[in-house]
Amino acid sequence: MTQPPKTPLLDKVAYPADLRKLEDRDLPQLAREVRDEMIDAVSRTGGHLGAGLGVVELTIAIHSVFNTPEDRLIFDVGHQCYPHKILTGRRDRIRTLRQEGGLSGFTRRAESEYDPFGAAHSSTSISAGLGMAVASELDKTDRRVIAVIGDGAMSAGMAYEALNNAGALDARLIVILNDNDMSIAPPTGAMSAYLARLASGRTYMGFRDFGKKLTAYLGKNVDRAITRAVEHARGYVTGGTMFEEMGFYHIGPIDGHSFEHLLPVLRNVRDHAEGPVLIHVVTQKGKGYAPAEAAADKYHGVNKFDVITGTQAKVKPNAPSYTSVFAETLVQEAELDDKIVGITAAMPNGTGLDKLASVFPSRCFDVGIAEQHAVTFAAGLAAEGFKPFAALYSTFLQRAYDQVVHDVAIQGLPVRFPIDRAGFVGADGPTHAGSFDTTFLATLPGFVVMAAADEAELKHMVRTAAAYDAGPISFRYPRGEGVGVEMPVRGEILQIGKGRVVKEGAKVALLSFGTRLADCLLAAEDLDAAGLSTTVADARFAKPLDHELIRQLARHHEILITVEEGAVGGFGSQVMQFLAMDGLLDNGLKIRSLVMPDVWMEQAKPEVMNAHAGLDRAGIVSTVFKALGRGLAVGVAG
Numbered sequence: 001m002t003q004p005p006k007t008p009l010l011d012k013v014a015y016p017a018d019l020r021k022l023e024d025r026d027l028p029q030l031a032r033e034v035r036d037e038m039i040d041a042v043s044r045t046g047g048h049l050g051a052g053l054g055v056v057e058l059t060i061a062i063h064s065v066f067n068t069p070e071d072r073l074i075f076d077v078g079h080q081c082y083p084h085k086i087l088t089g090r091r092d093r094i095r096t097l098r099q100e101g102g103l104s105g106f107t108r109r110a111e112s113e114y115d116p117f118g119a120a121h122s123s124t125s126i127s128a129g130l131g132m133a134v135a136s137e138l139d140k141t142d143r144r145v146i147a148v149i150g151d152g153a154m155s156a157g158m159a160y161e162a163l164n165n166a167g168a169l170d171a172r173l174i175v176i177l178n179d180n181d182m183s184i185a186p187p188t189g190a191m192s193a194y195l196a197r198l199a200s201g202r203t204y205m206g207f208r209d210f211g212k213k214l215t216a217y218l219g220k221n222v223d224r225a226i227t228r229a230v231e232h233a234r235g236y237v238t239g240g241t242m243f244e245e246m247g248f249y250h251i252g253p254i255d256g257h258s259f260e261h262l263l264p265v266l267r268n269v270r271d272h273a274e275g276p277v278l279i280h281v282v283t284q285k286g287k288g289y290a291p292a293e294a295a296a297d298k299y300h301g302v303n304k305f306d307v308i309t310g311t312q313a314k315v316k317p318n319a320p321s322y323t324s325v326f327a328e329t330l331v332q333e334a335e336l337d338d339k340i341v342g343i344t345a346a347m348p349n350g351t352g353l354d355k356l357a358s359v360f361p362s363r364c365f366d367v368g369i370a371e372q373h374a375v376t377f378a379a380g381l382a383a384e385g386f387k388p389f390a391a392l393y394s395t396f397l398q399r400a401y402d403q404v405v406h407d408v409a410i411q412g413l414p415v416r417f418p419i420d421r422a423g424f425v426g427a428d429g430p431t432h433a434g435s436f437d438t439t440f441l442a443t444l445p446g447f448v449v450m451a452a453a454d455e456a457e458l459k460h461m462v463r464t465a466a467a468y469d470a471g472p473i474s475f476r477y478p479r480g481e482g483v484g485v486e487m488p489v490r491g492e493i494l495q496i497g498k499g500r501v502v503k504e505g506a507k508v509a510l511l512s513f514g515t516r517l518a519d520c521l522l523a524a525e526d527l528d529a530a531g532l533s534t535t536v537a538d539a540r541f542a543k544p545l546d547h548e549l550i551r552q553l554a555r556h557h558e559i560l561i562t563v564e565e566g567a568v569g570g571f572g573s574q575v576m577q578f579l580a581m582d583g584l585l586d587n588g589l590k591i592r593s594l595v596m597p598d599v600w601m602e603q604a605k606p607e608v609m610n611a612h613a614g615l616d617r618a619g620i621v622s623t624v625f626k627a628l629g630r631g632l633a634v635g636v637a638g
């Protein structure tokens with residue numbers, strides 16, 4: 001491990017107020033030191049590296065020019081905010097990023113007054129900023145609001161809804177479009193191509209001169225149409241037509257790594273802008289760290305790494321990851337069925353759909369950060385007889401809920417929903433936990449909702465989903481590696497609504513939905529050893545439920561425990577509702593539902609989060625003992 005870098009200038013800058021005492025000529029040195037500090041910190045913690053490296057100068061320039069935190073600075077997604085955290089009183093904890101008990105990897109209101117709006121999901125900054133700008137006008141304060149949004153985040157519909165509204169309201173909002181020509185993967189879509197044209201066809205302008213000219217044109221009482229015509233005639237403004245037509249004053253492209261470009265523009269905008277302004281800033285993801293600059297993904301998200309070589313720590317997996325099993329099985333099925341197509345919302349690598357794209361490029365679609373569109377696009381394909389797999393992370397599927405309900409479920413369209421990152425995801429914390437999918441899907445009439453207990457089950461579920469044409473169907477699986485079970489050459493088609501008994505017992509029944517099955521089996525060992533003969537069943541389906549199986553478990557056991565890595569309202573609630581309506585609760589059955597607790601659980605390793613949630617072996621055993629009114633037996637896990 002290398003020593004932390006020497007940072008003499010940064011050592012004098014704990015807060016933006018310190019930064020504002022520096023001369024402009026000191027800022028490049030400060031930027032070098034912030035970069036060194038960030039690289040060192042992330043090399044120890046892992047996390048989002050490339051995006052933060054790309055906005056070091058921009059972050060310094062904004063804090064230097066604007067009066068944060070009184071002026072509001074909002075980072076879209078928030079994964080690029082590490083330099084901001086270093087400069088806003090959190091440097092002493094920067095090496096706790098994303099660790100249990102440490103700093104969040106995103107902006108969070110609870111963490112600092114310099115984080116006026118929390119994020120982690122993309123494309124919310126312009127809306128939130130507009131709300132704040134309007135609040136400032138209503139409150140008659142003289143506050144500036146700055147939203148920094150990436151070119152990837154600009155692919156989401158919500159960003160355009162906000163631009164549309166901001167232009168109409170003529171609010172005093174400053175949008176900085178941080179264009180590094182990258183999303184997590186290379187960006188896709190017509191908008192990305194448009195930005196690339198704006199950025200590449202022009203040279204950066206002479207900004208000292210430009211800054212002076214800008215002054216005259218930014219006031220509220222200025223007729224922007226005349227101003228624009230004059231500017232175009234004089235060549236002060238290049239491109240940007242689309243933003244201008246939406247009512248924004250568009251400046252750029254400007255070099256986001258040059259303080260000479262950034263400072264005069266930001267100062268002019270601060271002092272003179274009255275209406276909405278969009279500054280198109282061009283940056284390089286991974287800037288200033290050679291291994292990141294050279295990497296195809298620009299080190300978007302990294303494990304711990306060696307600072308000298310850039311080599312990331314690799315943990316040797318014991319089993320294939322769920323994502324890779326899904327991806328390989330989908331390719332296998334797609335080879336046999338040309339109606340299968342894949343859809344990702346800007347997560348080709350994370351969902352494994354890059355594998356499908358490499359084999360069948362014309363049958364795999366990266367639609368950008370556009371989950372709502374992804375789902376309705378899939379619905380359109382399904383309506384025409386295709387078999388779309390809309391592969392989304394559980395947390396991002398939340399954004400497309402009305403599309404799931406209105407465009408897919410009500411019409412009974414056979415869209416397949418592979419749901420990755422279901423359950424606790426670890427370092428990304430509560431914004432990314434896959435908590436709610438079972439709850440919000442199993443409540444929809446006609447939906448088939450599955451969860452894989454291990455990687456072989458996942459293979460069966462991919463095949464089952466491919467074969468199922470009667471309506472929407474989903475299957476969830478977690479982040480990380482599988483259990484290490486033997487894998488079938490090809491998945492089986494599961495009978496819809498049928499679970500399986502994995503281990504027979506007589507007194508206690510553990511009914512698992514998803515990958516908690518492994519802990520149920522371990523808990524059963526402890527319970528058997530304590531004289532409590534335990535049955536373990538894998539429900540496979542939260543909808544339709546296996547009524548026969550549940551009846552059998554309820555009738556022949558004293559206690560029934562459901563276990564799932566999801567929020568209340570999901571599988572356990574479905575089971576409870578069935579038991580209640582079937583009269584099976586009337587005969588003294590002891591039933592407990594183990595779910596994620598009703599709090600926003602902070603980041604930690606997933607196994608730690610499961611233990612805190614009482615969803616691990618010890619938690620299951622302890623629930624059984626409590627239900628039976630017994631203390632924990634000595635020697636039993638816990």
Ligand SMILES: Cc1ncc(C[n+]2csc(CCOP(=O)(O)OP(=O)(O)O)c2C)c(N)n1
Pocket residue numbers: 051054077079080120121122149150151152153154180182183184285300345346347369371396399
């Ligand atoms: C709604 C939503 N979908 C997907 C993601 C995953 N995601 C995080 S960052 C990112 C790329 C963002 O690209 P950009 O805004 O250009 O920022 P950059 O990393 O290039 O700085 C994606 C797809 C997300 N955070 N939120």
Ligand SMILES: CC(=O)[C@@H](O)[C@H](O)COP(=O)(O)O
Pocket residue numbers: 077079120184301350421425428479
């Ligand atoms: C910021 C963001 O939303 C993504 O970068 C996310 O952190 C990726 O998560 P995985 O590492 O689970 O793919």
Ligand SMILES: [Mg+2]
Pocket residue numbers: 150151152153178179180181182183
């Ligand atoms: Mg980008």
